[in-house]
Amino acid sequence: MLLKVASDWLHRTNKLExxxxxxxxxxxxxxxxxxxxxxxxxxxxxxDIVIYYIAFKIILKSDIPAFASYLFIGLIxxxxxTEGCGGSIQILQTKKYLYEYSNMNKLEIYISTLLxxxxxxxxxxxxxxxxxxxxxxxxxxxxxxxxxxxxxxxxLFLLSLGIALILSNVYVIAKDITQIWxxxxxxxxxxxxxxxxxxxxxQSLPGLDYLNPVAGLIINAxxxxxxxxxxxxxxxxxxxxxxxxxxxxxxxxxxRLGSKAAEKL
Amino acid sequence: MEKNIALIAxxxxxxxxxxxxxxxxxxxxxxxxxxxxxxxxxxxxxxxxLDVNKGECIGLxxxxxxxxxxxxxxxxxxYPTDTGYLKINGSTMLMNLGVGMSxxxxxxxxxxxxxxxxxxxxxxxxxxxxxIVDFAELKEFVDTKIKYFSSGMVARLGFSIAVNAGADIMFxxxxxxxxxxxxxxxxVKVFESSWIAGKTVILVSHSMFTVERYCKxxxxxxxxxxxxxxxxxxxxxxxxxxxQ
Numbered sequence: 001m002l003l004k005v006a007s008d009w010l011h012r013t014n015k016l017e018x019x020x021x022x023x024x025x026x027x028x029x030x031x032x033x034x035x036x037x038x039x040x041x042x043x044x045x046x047x048d049i050v051i052y053y054i055a056f057k058i059i060l061k062s063d064i065p066a067f068a069s070y071l072f073i074g075l076i077x078x079x080x081x082t083e084g085c086g087g088s089i090q091i092l093q094t095k096k097y098l099y100e101y102s103n104m105n106k107l108e109i110y111i112s113t114l115l116x117x118x119x120x121x122x123x124x125x126x127x128x129x130x131x132x133x134x135x136x137x138x139x140x141x142x143x144x145x146x147x148x149x150x151x152x153x154x155x156l157f158l159l160s161l162g163i164a165l166i167l168s169n170v171y172v173i174a175k176d177i178t179q180i181w182x183x184x185x186x187x188x189x190x191x192x193x194x195x196x197x198x199x200x201x202x203q204s205l206p207g208l209d210y211l212n213p214v215a216g217l218i219i220n221a222x223x224x225x226x227x228x229x230x231x232x233x234x235x236x237x238x239x240x241x242x243x244x245x246x247x248x249x250x251x252x253x254x255x256r257l258g259s260k261a262a263e264k265l
Numbered sequence: 266m267e268k269n270i271a272l273i274a275x276x277x278x279x280x281x282x283x284x285x286x287x288x289x290x291x292x293x294x295x296x297x298x299x300x301x302x303x304x305x306x307x308x309x310x311x312x313x314x315l316d317v318n319k320g321e322c323i324g325l326x327x328x329x330x331x332x333x334x335x336x337x338x339x340x341x342x343x344y345p346t347d348t349g350y351l352k353i354n355g356s357t358m359l360m361n362l363g364v365g366m367s368x369x370x371x372x373x374x375x376x377x378x379x380x381x382x383x384x385x386x387x388x389x390x391x392x393x394x395x396x397i398v399d400f401a402e403l404k405e406f407v408d409t410k411i412k413y414f415s416s417g418m419v420a421r422l423g424f425s426i427a428v429n430a431g432a433d434i435m436f437x438x439x440x441x442x443x444x445x446x447x448x449x450x451x452x453v454k455v456f457e458s459s460w461i462a463g464k465t466v467i468l469v470s471h472s473m474f475t476v477e478r479y480c481k482x483x484x485x486x487x488x489x490x491x492x493x494x495x496x497x498x499x500x501x502x503x504x505x506x507x508x509q
Binding site for chain 2: 025096100101
């Protein structure tokens with residue numbers, strides 16, 4: 001019964017099509033407008049990896065096995081998170097043309113922007129697997145646990161959506177949020193286990209893997225792909241809890257503050 | 266709710282808070298720490314109630330600054346109301362000199378995005394795409410970004426999308442000022458043939474000729490209040506009296 005109602009709704013409305021159309025256009029605007037084009041989307045994580053590899057492997061002599069792949073996973077999760085949140089702070093201003101002339105639901109604008117980021121994530125993940133399988137000298141075979149990447153990505157998507165909603169709606173009444181977020185994200189970057197060894201990270205900053213919502217995602221992604229183990233379940237549920245909480249706060253703010261975006265921005 | 270009602274508004278009110286003296290620079294802010302900017306409340310809409318039936322063409326008249334544009338934005342669901350009850354039955358489109366378009370996108374992309382925002386599926390847009398382009402007289406510029414268009418070209422494109430895609434409820438704010446004379450004639454023709462028949466239209470205009478010609482019922486506003494809502498001839502009479 002419920003399924004029938006849902007499928008009827010999907011056939012009648014154009015919401016899904018519209019969200020995908022906006023995502024595609026967003027993706028095109030972001031990458032095809034520049035000289036490097038889509039190449040840049042692929043080049044960005046590779047360049048980051050090279051920088052951190054030199055700093056941590058060559059200079060600081062980190063003893064993490066398969067370090068380049070270890071970094072790669074951490075960075076593709078981190079890049080999605082920062083682009084999804086930071087890139088969406090001014091979304092209600094830049095995408096004003098979509099809602100100031102009609103009663104379109106603003107949530108669709110957010111979802112389409114994050115979908116466009118997901119296309120980048122998909123490219124990066126494909127690159128990672130190619131790298132890991134064919135170039136990484138210390139690679140192990142990828143097992144069934146790698147499929148946990150899907151729920152982990154969904155978690156990352158929901159978390160980024162929630163935080164993007166919060167930031168962009170606060171932006172309606174306080175523009176300074178852009179600068180504050182830049183400082184905060186810099187702080188969070190160094191408090192996330194992107195290039196640290198996990199045991200060192202947990203010893204030095206106990207409890208932070210639970211406090212930092214991105215840390216658990218990165219830790220679990222590595223466990224499932226590089227070590228072929230199921231995720232740490234407690235951390236897994238904790239991170240889903242964060243994502244749902246932020247999403248709910250974001251929706252409340254969208255209704256309270258976002259509804260005034262057309263007149264305030 | 267009755268099925269043939271497109272829009273119901275009961276006692277809706279809207280107040281804007283305006284800061285009179287904003288301290289934009291850090292220096293200005295520091296020197297005025299204990300002297301916060303003065304705030305003023307402007308009551309743009311006071312207890313407005315009206316209902317619009319499906320397929321009806323309603324006129325909205327009043328002098329400049331009486332709250333017409335605010336009312337239209339509230340009824341279209343773009344602005345939230347402060348008080349009262351508002352029920353919108355269907356998709357809305359607000360149109361003044363243009364509809365929502367991004368200057369970073371090409372005409373083709375804008376057509377797909379705007380039509381999609383108005384509720385059309387991609388296949389439906391495919392069908393009317395050529396019609397939109399031909400009507401806007403922009404065949405050679407379909408794949409040009411509209412930031413390179415003249416203002417007239419942008420307006421024509423917006424008008425053409427609105428004409429051919431259309432939402433369930435259309436709010437038209439002084440739309441007959443678009444384009445050159447030839448385009449205006451065409452616009453009026455389309456307006457008569459496709460919008461008056463079948464679509465719900467709220468027409469904001471200073472041209473009494475237009476309002477009297479198309480609207481059976483008209484709302485007359487003054488200082489944020491709906492003074493009269495009913496027969497067009499009476500509303501026009503009141504408006505003319507106010508202008509004397």
